[in-house]
Amino acid sequence: MARTASALHILVKTEAQALDIMKQLAAGADFQQLAKKYSTCPSKKRGGDLGEFKKGDMVASFDNAVFSCELLQPVGPVKTRFGYHIIKVLYRS
Template identity: 55%
Template sequence: MAKKVRASHILVNSEKEAKDILAKLNSGENFEELAKKYSTCPSGRKGGDLGWFGKGMMVKEFEDASFSAKDGDVTGPVKTQFGYHIIKITGNK
């Protein structure tokens, strides 16, 4: 079976905003609450949850970051055509 990843993300328009949110995460703030507050993606309403996805389902930069991280990792900012993502890996299979 092909590898799949489950991830949540927070999508914002600037690298500075992404770094500010990362600082909040590093000081113990809740990822899902920050996603609801700041993410420009509709998934923000669900705490940033994108569900399970396989290779080829996301833009390359997002996919590369997601598939190279482990469960529980938070990575970013990752720049794509949509903006800057902070990605939290919530599952691997």
């Protein structure tokens, strides 16, 4: 079972905005460019890159999504107390 992961994410305030971003991604938009444009997280400066983190480091719903979703495929919206996330897991180890 994976203990660490590396992921990108886009954090927005509303589910509607998250769903709109998912549509843009499905149409071929660049994840990191959308993160820089829309995300409210400081990681937006790095295209949403959260780097490598351990299982349990993130809030539960985010953690569950990261450690169960398909790699390199945007998933979301994932609701947390911070807002709505779109997540792209780069790798798990």
